Amino acid sequence: MNYTLITGACVNTGVAIVKKFLSEGKNVVFTGRNENKVLEAERKYKSEFCDADVIGYTIDSLLDRKTVDEKAIEELFDFLDEKDIFIDTLVLNAADQGLDVVPLESPIEDFMRVINTNMVWNYCISEYAVKRMRENGGGNIVFVNSNTAYRAIPGRVAYSASKSGQLGMMRAMALEFGKYSIRVNAVLPGMIKTDRWEKNPEFYENVPSRFTPIGDVAVGEDIADAVWYFAANARNTTGAELVVDGGNTIQLYPVCDNR
């Protein structure tokens, strides 16, 4: 049976992506790091989408701060193979936001932790998925990237570096795997309203109107729609980027007048 695998989907944007795919009738496997949270999310998805085939799986990218847990990925794909589940779409949404990685202060292991999760782990999952897609006649991969791949924000050197590297990886993978009928694309959100939004009301009060020409930032559903476009409607598109940031990236100065 064909499934979509969506990483980091117990909270925030990942939830919107799972719901989009379930509402379109797709079968979904999603991941989170905490077993209880995964079980709770699975229960909620099943109660909202009664007929849906949705499976939660607990996995962390790292064994320790320095090492990607490849064995855990192997176990995930063994689990899927045993259940005869074929991942035809892989949505790489999970990310280490690197919020605690302070330039010039944090140990280099913290920088590596972000690179390892956002680049190396994603590459490793892709390898396991692509080998199976190649055998099954194709598939597609969608990275949930960030407009910080192009434009820097304060205190996020590790995160920006990881997202820029992820874009290079996306393009190279698109080139490499096209011959197997595998498409690889990326959605680049700007600011998304998540639970962090509520914790930072002062910052966000002025940001949407001043930093986006359309005066609004994304909700999870906007990102989910873009992911769905690549997965389901972009037959002839690979190695492409879709920016979903309200025009944040194209604006040079903040708007200072009162709108």
Ligand SMILES: NC(=O)c1ccc[n+]([C@@H]2O[C@H](COP(=O)([O-])OP(=O)(O)OC[C@H]3O[C@@H](n4cnc5c(N)ncnc54)[C@H](OP(=O)(O)O)[C@@H]3O)[C@@H](O)[C@H]2O)c1
């Ligand atoms: N929020 C924004 O404003 C924004 C802007 C631009 C781009 N993005 C991108 O959009 C995507 C979703 O953002 P979000 O804000 O919704 O994310 P989020 O709330 O930070 O959730 C991230 C998810 O990634 C998982 N994750 C984190 N570290 C992990 C690790 N080491 N191993 C395995 N899984 C891990 C988390 O698992 P747990 O549930 O177990 O914690 C969580 O499910 C990310 O790729 C992010 O970079 C977000």
